[in-house]
Structure formats: structure tokens, C-alpha cells
Amino acid sequence: MQTIGIGIVGAGNIGSRHARFWAQVEGAGVVAVADTHPGASENLAVLYGDARAYQTVAELLANPNVTVVHVCVPTHLHREIAVAAANAGKHVLCEKPMALTLSDCDAIIAATAQAGVCFSVGHVTRFFPEYALAKARLDAGAVGTPTIARTRRAGAFPRTAWFADTAQSGGVVADLTVHDLDFLQWCFGKIIRVYAKIAASPGFEYALLTLRHESGVISHAEGVWGEPTGFHTAFEIAGTAGLFTHDSRAARALVASVRQPGDTPVALMNAPLAPSDDPYFRQVRAFADAVRGVAPVAVSPADARSAVAVALAAIESAYTGNAVEI
Ligand SMILES: NC(=O)c1ccc[n+]([C@@H]2O[C@H](COP(=O)([O-])OP(=O)(O)OC[C@H]3O[C@@H](n4cnc5c(N)ncnc54)[C@H](O)[C@@H]3O)[C@@H](O)[C@H]2O)c1
Numbered sequence: 001m002q003t004i005g006i007g008i009v010g011a012g013n014i015g016s017r018h019a020r021f022w023a024q025v026e027g028a029g030v031v032a033v034a035d036t037h038p039g040a041s042e043n044l045a046v047l048y049g050d051a052r053a054y055q056t057v058a059e060l061l062a063n064p065n066v067t068v069v070h071v072c073v074p075t076h077l078h079r080e081i082a083v084a085a086a087n088a089g090k091h092v093l094c095e096k097p098m099a100l101t102l103s104d105c106d107a108i109i110a111a112t113a114q115a116g117v118c119f120s121v122g123h124v125t126r127f128f129p130e131y132a133l134a135k136a137r138l139d140a141g142a143v144g145t146p147t148i149a150r151t152r153r154a155g156a157f158p159r160t161a162w163f164a165d166t167a168q169s170g171g172v173v174a175d176l177t178v179h180d181l182d183f184l185q186w187c188f189g190k191i192i193r194v195y196a197k198i199a200a201s202p203g204f205e206y207a208l209l210t211l212r213h214e215s216g217v218i219s220h221a222e223g224v225w226g227e228p229t230g231f232h233t234a235f236e237i238a239g240t241a242g243l244f245t246h247d248s249r250a251a252r253a254l255v256a257s258v259r260q261p262g263d264t265p266v267a268l269m270n271a272p273l274a275p276s277d278d279p280y281f282r283q284v285r286a287f288a289d290a291v292r293g294v295a296p297v298a299v300s301p302a303d304a305r306s307a308v309a310v311a312l313a314a315i316e317s318a319y320t321g322n323a324v325e326i
Contacts, residue, residue, distance in 0.1 A: 005031035007066035011044040015072030021281040034060035061088040079104035086111040091118040105305040120297035121304035123182040127279035144241025151180040154224035155231035172205040177223035182307040188217040198318035
């Protein structure tokens with residue numbers, strides 16, 4: 001089996017998590033980590049045998065053992081690093097959202113296409129068992145013709161400072177609700193119109209989006225940064241023959257209402273998934289399959305760009321007070 005050498009760029013929260021799961025993919029391994037923050041790449045690389053630690057992306061890209069670059073830096077930097085990786089001939093898996101402007105998305109898509117490398121975006125929601133099952137059963141007609149969907153995704157306000165700067169993160173809609181925008185379009189097709197309200201104050205951001213799909217389905221997507229009860233997700237999908245509901249809080253094996261140090265007042269605990277069921281593992285394994293040519297990428301560049309387009313339209317709607325056609 002072809003060995004896939006992973007270069008993690010950005011050794012923060014999600015980069016560390018992805019490294020852990022890449023190390024479990026058969027025939028793949030973390031061979032390099034780059035992070036501009038002194039010591040960060042060393043602290044992560046040391047966990048993965050003889051993985052090399054770099055403080056610049058250029059050094060990581062010059063390492064011939066790196067065949068895949070997993071882009072895990074703050075969102076406003078995705079374009080720069082994804083394009084550089086493609087130009088260096090590396091396959092690119094980029095964290096969501098792909099970027100914060102459509103021109104940045106287009107530049108990434110063009111560079112990866114021109115280089116002939118695999119490119120996908122980490123819309124990990126598609127790999128969560130409840131979401132994947134709902135999609136499979138919807139496609140099998142289990143709720144008849146879908147008519148209305150509602151999603152909710154809420155968590156603590158992000159601790160890392162750059163998230164609070166909308167120029168770097170895009171805010172709650174582009175950073176968090178974008179997971180649901182991808183899921184909703186995956187299930188019900190293209191969203192053609194959005195009306196949104198966003199309420200924001202320091203340490204809190206709430207968004208409510210009303211979305212019209214080309215198929216006629218109406219969706220409501222709610223996103224919260226600053227949710228006091230901890231991270232959770234939920235959806236309802238109603239059709240002519242039935243209703244799906246999911247609430248991650250209802251599925252928790254253990255709810256522990258304990259005060260945490262720091263700014264998260266309540267922790268919700270879940271029984272751990274088997275390693276092979278973990279959505280983050282399944283996501284990177286799927287990309288490894290795409291690199292090996294045994295499957296297409298799970299999330300197409302066009303789908304990931306489309307989720308960004310809807311997020312940007314929602315933000316525009318919230319600012320202008322008008323519905324926005326996409
Ligand atoms: N899919 C998910 O569930 C999920 C969860 C969290 C974050 N994310 C996404 O992942 C990305 C990173 O988020 P995070 O929470 O890990 O952020 P983070 O701040 O924890 O980590 C980012 C890391 O990138 C490093 N960095 C910054 N500029 C760099 C550069 N030019 N070159 C190399 N390294 C650089 C920082 O030093 C930091 O260590 C964002 O796009 C975010 O939206 C996705």
C-alpha cells in the first residue's frame with residue numbers, strides 16, 4: 001500500500017486532533033508539523049515518532065516525504081497555505097470553512113485543479129453517525145418528500161482570540177453554522193435564498209438563518225457561540241411521510257453538570273466511540289482513500305465553496321436586513 005506522509009500545518013486545537021487520527025490510518029503517518037508559534041510544532045511532532053517540526057510552511061513543503069498537507073490554521077490563512085501546498089504538488093485537505101471569500105475559494109480550487117492533486121474540505125459533520133444515517137435514510141425515502149428542516153449547533157464562545165475577529169474567522173455563521181449549511185445542501189440540494197438575523201456582543205454570537213432550497217425545502221439553521229450548557233447539535237427533518245429528530249444531548253451516556261475551570265461552565269460527557277467510528281478518523285481515512293484513487297473525495301470542492309457562498313449571503317442578509325438570493 002502506498003505510504004501517505006501527512007504534513008500538519010497549524011498545531012493548535014484541530015491540528016492536534018487530526019494528527020492523532022492520521023496516525024491511526026493504515027498506510028499513513030504524520031511525517032511533519034509546521035506552526036509559526038515557537039515550540040508548537042515540536043510539541044506535536046514529538047508525539048509522532050520521527051516527524052519533523054518546522055516553524056515555516058516553506059520548510060514543510062520542501063520535505064519530499066510530505067504527500068498530503070492538512071491545513072489547520074486560522075481560516076483567513078487557508079488560501080495562502082492551500083495554494084502554496086498545491087503549487088508544491090501536495091494533496092490538500094483543508095479545514096472548514098474553505099475560506100472567507102469566494103475569490104479565495106476559487107484560487108484554492110484553481111490551484112489544486114491545476115496541480116492535479118486531491119483537494120477536499122473538512123466538513124466533518126457528514127461523518128457523524130447521526131448525520132450520515134439521516135442522509136442515507138432520506139435518500140432511501142424514509143420521510144417521504146422532505147419539506148422542512150431545522151438544525152441547531154451551539155457551543156461555548158471559542159477560547160482562542162482570533163475567532164472573535166470576524167476578519168479571521170467569519171464569525172459564528174461562517175465558522176460554525178457552515179457545518180449545517182453543508183449538511184443541508186448535501187441532503188436537500190442547493191440553497192437559493194437566505195434571510196438571517198445575527199445578534200452579537202463580546203463573548204456571544206447568535207445566528208438564525210431561514211433558507212430556501214431550489215427543491216422547495218425550507219430550512220432553519222441556528223448557531224450559537226456562548227451557549228452556557230456546552231456544545232451540542234440537533235436537527236429535525238420533516239417530510240410527507242415522517243420526521244427525523246436528533247439531539248446530541250439526548251444521546252449522551254453521561255451528563256455531568258460540573259463547573260469547569262476557565263469559561264465553560266458545564267461539561268457534557270459522552271461515551272467514547274470506537275476509534276474506527278470516530279467521525280474525525282473516518283474523515284481522514286476517506287481522504288486517504290481519495291489520495292490512493294479508490295474513492296472520490298467525500299466533499300467536493302464545489303460543495304465546500306457553495307457552503308461558503310451561503311454563509312456569506314447569510315452574513316450579508318443580517319447586515320442589510322434583506323433576504324439575499326444566491
Ligand atoms: N472541523 C471542526 O470540528 C473544527 C473545529 C475547530 C476548528 N476548526 C477549524 O480549524 C482551523 C483552525 O482552528 P483551531 O481551533 O485549530 O485554531 P487554533 O488557534 O487552536 O490553532 C491554529 C494554529 O495555527 C498556527 N498558525 C497560525 N498561523 C500560522 C501559519 N501562517 N503557519 C503555520 N501555523 C500557523 C497557530 O500558531 C495555531 O497553533 C480553523 O479554520 C477552524 O475553523 C474546525
